[in-house]
Amino acid sequence: MAETTGSCVSLYIATGVVTVTVLLLYIRRAKSSPAEPHPRDTVMLHQLGKGVHAPSISPFVLKLETYLRMSNIPYKNLFDKKMSSKGKTPWIEYNGEQVPDSEFCIEYLNAKFNVDLNSKFSQSDRAIGRAFRKLAEEDVYWYIGLSRCVYDRHRTIFSRLGLRWLIRKILERKALTSAWHHGIGRHSETEVTHIAVGDLKALSDFIGDKRFLLGDTPCQEDCAVFGILAQVVWQMPGSDGERAVNEKYANLRRYCVRIKDKYWPDWDDRVLESV
Template identity: 45%
Template sequence: MVTLYQIGRAPNTPSLTPFAIKLETYLRAANIPYKNDHRGKASSKGKVPWISYQGKAIADSDFSLEFLNKERNVDLNSHLSDEQKGAGRAFQKMVEENTYWVLVLDRWLYDKTNGTAKTFGIPSIMRWLPRSRFVGMAKKQGIGRHSKAEVEQILRNDVNAISCYLGSKKFLFGDKISQYDMAVFGQLAAMKYEPFGGMAGGVVDEFSTVCSYLDRIKTEFWPDWDECTTGGGTRKATK
């Protein structure tokens, strides 16, 4: 049994962090038994999510996937060519190293309702602290130095690239889901279904191909999605 350490459930998604959505979706797709620990306990690297398995603690979502692939003899990419694996790696790095920071800014800078801070139970007098931390990290990364309009265009370009590549395919590389789909789903599902700030979710909603793709993954691997949220999944799937 894998123990998945992450923060608590969110109003409309199983987690506020897209990396936990990615990792939990992988566990479901790979049919690996797991249980959640929602206490927010950080890994040895000071982050969540992470896993423990048979006495071993593995920090970082990607290293957790690689570890379980070896331990459980799982390969969700076995049907991919080397060329597809290269494209998948590129898409994963795009969404996790670039697109992700749009989500950070949308939740901590653009959202005037303080939805993320409220979900974490942060008192109003203390909300400036995580806001300052996350916005500062985005500036160090670089994307936080752009205007909101420029950040929105960066996101639109990223989602458009995914939309164009998807075309009429069920998943990124055809009828079978891959490990790279987990990364894309984690990031974009966090924007579409938990749209604090509104900008990121609104951009994703512009792309019907991507919305249908997210809904397919959600329906197939998360039939209990609403039960895995604190608000009952009030933002429903696209019709």
């Protein structure tokens, strides 16, 4: 008798588990299947939700959307937080093709839409532009990530985004691990900040009184440099980086405001808190 009752209970539990699993899979599938097919000849930009004081907390999302605006390419935002096949954001879909990575997206779109934002610049200027993009995306980027996830004790930006303690803890662990493997994480906070402020100084010295990175007209690399600098200007409150771009290297702030005003008239509608 006891044996029969025991197997009945097991059967109920097993049925319950299977039902809940099927239900969860069904909900997940229903959620992930697009409500409507993507329009043809329109770039679908997969990205995260709104940022706090800038339209995205991801420099790469801000870069790619700025590029789409600068190039007048028709696009639609999908704030679905879906990651690319490489596990990163942003990525695009265009007429059924998927392209991960902001830089590969730009190369793909340049070819598809016959765009060359660098056409006015010499090979040597383009090379300098590329080097500054790398400085921003491969160096200042780590400072931004570590500041947000580790150095800022209050996790200000993540808290304002409403991220729970556990998620913030996971992000902190992830940032520390990847920075360690990259190598930059072997340095102290003071050293990482010193490196980043040196990068900001180099950018400030190079931009000087110019309106954009290479001169009076924007180039392709402005999108990436803006994507990174906008994070420092607006989304790293209380950091040394923010102080540097607002005080000592204030031309960087002016540079960001110039690009924001030119390409982002809807900025305030795209942020959680206007500044």
